[in-house]
Amino acid sequence: MTELTHLTIAEARDGLKAKTFSATELAQAHIAAVEKAKALNAYVLETPEKALAMAKASDEKIAKGEARPMEGIPLGIKDLFCTEGVTSTAASKILGNFKPPYESTVTQNLWNDGAVMLGKLNMDEFAMGSSNETSAFGPVVSPWRREGSNVSAGASGQIEGTHLVPGGSSGGSAAAVAAHLCLGATATDTGGSIRQPAAFTGTVGIKPTYGRVSRWGTVAFASSLDQAGPITRTVRDAAIMLRSMSGPDAKDTTCVDLPVPDYEAAVTRGVKGLKIGIPKEYRVDGMSPEIEQLWHQGVEWLRAAGAEIVEVSLPHTKYALPAYYIVAPAEASSNLARYDGVRYGLRENGKDIVELYEKSRAAGFGREVKRRIMIGTYVLSAGYYDAYYVRAQKIRTLIKQDFEKVYADGVHAILTPATPTAAFGIGEKGSGDPVEMYLNDIFTVTVNMAGLPGIAVPAGLDAQGLPLGLQLIGRAFDEETLFAAGQVIEDAAGRIKLPQPWWA
Amino acid sequence: MSVDEKTVRRIAHLARIAVTDQEVPHLQGELNAILSFVEQLNEVNVDGVEPMTSVTPMTMKKRQDGVTDGGYPEKIVQNAPATEDNFFLVPKVVE
Numbered sequence: 001m002t003e004l005t006h007l008t009i010a011e012a013r014d015g016l017k018a019k020t021f022s023a024t025e026l027a028q029a030h031i032a033a034v035e036k037a038k039a040l041n042a043y044v045l046e047t048p049e050k051a052l053a054m055a056k057a058s059d060e061k062i063a064k065g066e067a068r069p070m071e072g073i074p075l076g077i078k079d080l081f082c083t084e085g086v087t088s089t090a091a092s093k094i095l096g097n098f099k100p101p102y103e104s105t106v107t108q109n110l111w112n113d114g115a116v117m118l119g120k121l122n123m124d125e126f127a128m129g130s131s132n133e134t135s136a137f138g139p140v141v142s143p144w145r146r147e148g149s150n151v152s153a154g155a156s157g158q159i160e161g162t163h164l165v166p167g168g169s170s171g172g173s174a175a176a177v178a179a180h181l182c183l184g185a186t187a188t189d190t191g192g193s194i195r196q197p198a199a200f201t202g203t204v205g206i207k208p209t210y211g212r213v214s215r216w217g218t219v220a221f222a223s224s225l226d227q228a229g230p231i232t233r234t235v236r237d238a239a240i241m242l243r244s245m246s247g248p249d250a251k252d253t254t255c256v257d258l259p260v261p262d263y264e265a266a267v268t269r270g271v272k273g274l275k276i277g278i279p280k281e282y283r284v285d286g287m288s289p290e291i292e293q294l295w296h297q298g299v300e301w302l303r304a305a306g307a308e309i310v311e312v313s314l315p316h317t318k319y320a321l322p323a324y325y326i327v328a329p330a331e332a333s334s335n336l337a338r339y340d341g342v343r344y345g346l347r348e349n350g351k352d353i354v355e356l357y358e359k360s361r362a363a364g365f366g367r368e369v370k371r372r373i374m375i376g377t378y379v380l381s382a383g384y385y386d387a388y389y390v391r392a393q394k395i396r397t398l399i400k401q402d403f404e405k406v407y408a409d410g411v412h413a414i415l416t417p418a419t420p421t422a423a424f425g426i427g428e429k430g431s432g433d434p435v436e437m438y439l440n441d442i443f444t445v446t447v448n449m450a451g452l453p454g455i456a457v458p459a460g461l462d463a464q465g466l467p468l469g470l471q472l473i474g475r476a477f478d479e480e481t482l483f484a485a486g487q488v489i490e491d492a493a494g495r496i497k498l499p500q501p502w503w504a
Numbered sequence: 505m506s507v508d509e510k511t512v513r514r515i516a517h518l519a520r521i522a523v524t525d526q527e528v529p530h531l532q533g534e535l536n537a538i539l540s541f542v543e544q545l546n547e548v549n550v551d552g553v554e555p556m557t558s559v560t561p562m563t564m565k566k567r568q569d570g571v572t573d574g575g576y577p578e579k580i581v582q583n584a585p586a587t588e589d590n591f592f593l594v595p596k597v598v599e
Contacts, residue, residue, distance in 0.1 A: 098583055099583060100583075101576075209560065210559050211562065224559055250565070256560070256562060257565070316548070322545050326545075333519060342584065342594055343584055343592055344583035344584055344585075347585035349595075355522075358517075358521060358522035359522050361519075361521045362521050362522035370519075371531065371534055371538075373519050374519050374535060375535060377519040378511075378535070378539075381515070381518060384505075388542070391548075391550060392545065393555035393556045393557075394556075395553075396555075396559075397556045434534055435537055438541075449559075451559030451560050
């Protein structure tokens with residue numbers, strides 16, 4: 001029998017139902033794997049007692065024949081989701097001791113469907129980053145290594161050598177799924193934070209349409225862009241998990257009142273007769289030839305499966321990233337105003353209330369977060385609002401119209417690379433110029449700006465043996481087509497062989 | 505556009521983040537790198553374009569204007585660094 005930690009969610013669900021193993025055994029196998037993988041720094045908090053209690057409850061449900069859609073499935077939860085009574089930090093010092101007295105809608109939906117929580121996952125602070133290097137808990141080590149690299153598990157429990165980043169901001173989620181430390185993980189995506197780490201780690205990640213998933217109880221970064229989604233090892237697993245995470249929520253007015261389709265049923269639909277667009281503006285300078293080759297391969301796979309391929313134009317693509325770096329920091333500066341050292345979180349005393357605020361926030365926020373709050377404050381300040389913020393929101397309208405025109409011409413989905421390069425090493429990017437790091441999101445950020453769904457699917461390895469991903473962008477609320485086309489790519493590429501546990 | 509040291513200090517104060525003298529030049533460089541990156545947006549003709557206010561066309565959900573939750577002040581203040589009798593404590597604001 002396959003190791004329990006190497007099952008897919010679909011296989012585990014079927015095995016539990018057939019009583020081949022119990023939810024308790026499945027949880028125990030994962031707790032042991034997590035225990036041996038501390039050096040990866042993927043989990044910031046492990047909750048084994050909670051996992052075993054939830055697994056026991058699942059075993060009782062299964063015994064009574066009342067198994068729910070995610071019954072007994074052990075998951076990792078990104079530390080951006082508030083979990084009742086369990087420390088939730090957003091990987092920031094400012095929330096270091098925060099124990100929410102409530103549960104986020106996404107996690108509550110998963111528990112209502114029977115899922116089991118293994119712990120909280122590392123991430124970039126407040127989800128601001130593309131490499132997991134901005135976390136107050138330190139970076140996550142990618143389970144992937146370049147061929148012939150010197151990275152190894154050191155004697156002291158510390159990783160030796162220059163390791164790779166897992167991407168970000170959902171770096172802990174992607175690393176945990178790729179290293180078999182959970183069957184699936186929750187993640188969030190504001191500019192690419194699900195799809196870029198999925199591409200870097202050979203996993204599947206979907207950012208659903210804005211409004212598909214409730215944002216209630218998820219620590220806010222940029223409210224008009226943030227959406228939660230799953231990271232899993234297969235397209236089918238992403239479909240199973242997204243269905244449980246989604247749905248209307250009275251507590252979030254931007255969460256739509258639309259029924260959630262049976263995404264798993266869409267996985268086997270195929271792409272026969274679908275029109276897939278290839279946007280010429282995504283052929284950017286400096287894109288690696290391997291990514292170009294992979295993209296071409298993806299086109300051929302979809303064509304062979306019966307899709308019609310058409311070239312399309314999204315003329316405002318190059319302006320999405322600069323517009324994002326106005327809109328997202330502006331919203332962040334407003335959202336993060338709540339961390340004042342008064343109602344919750346870290347406090348540094350001062351001689352008056354203003355000094356208390358200034359010292360608390362200086363001590364609690366990391367460098368990247370401070371930088372973004374300050375940019376946001378500047379672009380919203382008197383005299384600059386129209387020149388920066390209003391202009392960026394107008395450009396956002398143009399970006400959305402680009403997509404609307406393409407879809408009005410009958411295109412069902414758009415195929416692009418997920419990232420311009422494979423994973424890079426820790427400390428390699430953004431130390432001098434923050435924009436160098438931001439360019440990671442060049443292919444993913446347009447999707448958030450337009451509120452559309454996007455999925456990253458592993459499609460091959462580069463010459464160094466590192467995974468590369470393709471992205472499919474869909475019409476609003478048509479995640480089903482993404483699962484159908486994603487499965488075609490997964491079938492054609494073959495499941496990526498994930499790394500052996502060299503860290504254990 | 506670019507910011508000088510004085511503007512960096514002003515933004516930091518507006519954002520209520522204390523900055524040290526050593527931090528200011530670094531922040532200035534980083535903020536200017538971002539501002540120069542977003543400069544390219546000026547190439548785009550945005551005449552007659554409506555700024556985006558809602559990314560998905562939808563009408564705001566409404567409900568009866570009534571109290572549906574609450575009555576647990578101790579939960580509200582449980583994470584606060586300093587409280588007394590279910591009130592948040594701050595330094596004296598009004599003399």
